[in-house]
Amino acid sequence: MQEVNAQPVTQPTPAPWPTGVIARYANQAGALIDIRPLSTSTSFDAVCGGCPWDWTGAEYLTHQEAQAHSEKCRALQRPDVV
Numbered sequence: 740m741q742e743v744n745a746q747p748v749t750q751p752t753p754a755p756w757p758t759g760v761i762a763r764y765a766n767q768a769g770a771l772i773d774i775r776p777l778s779t780s781t782s783f784d785a786v787c788g789g790c791p792w793d794w795t796g797a798e799y800l801t802h803q804e805a806q807a808h809s810e811k812c813r814a815l816q817r818p819d820v821v
Contacts, residue, residue, distance in 0.1 A: 762802060764809035770816040772805045789814030 756763065761783075762774040770789030776798075777784055783801040785794040790812055794804045 762805070764805045766809045766812040766814065768813045768815050770812065770814055772809050772812075774801055774805055787812060787814065788816045 757773065759775045760773045761776065764772040764774075766772060766787065766789055768789060770787060772785055772787045772792075774783055774785045776782075777795070781797070782795050783798045785801050785805040785808075787793070787808060792808055792812065794801055794808070796804070
């Protein structure tokens, strides 16, 4: 039996999350849905990076809605404005 030289597997380093983002969900095409707390209340905002979907509500509901949206949305991530 031949011995195989195993190479260590390196995982890609994820990019840092934008300031204020407390959670992220990826949609079916990889676009990100970011959740941020709103500074003036106890509400949270979720915004899809692929389509115009947006949700504002209590933290628990915002997570539920973001996850539900991520399971259906197939929009590609919008490019950053340069």
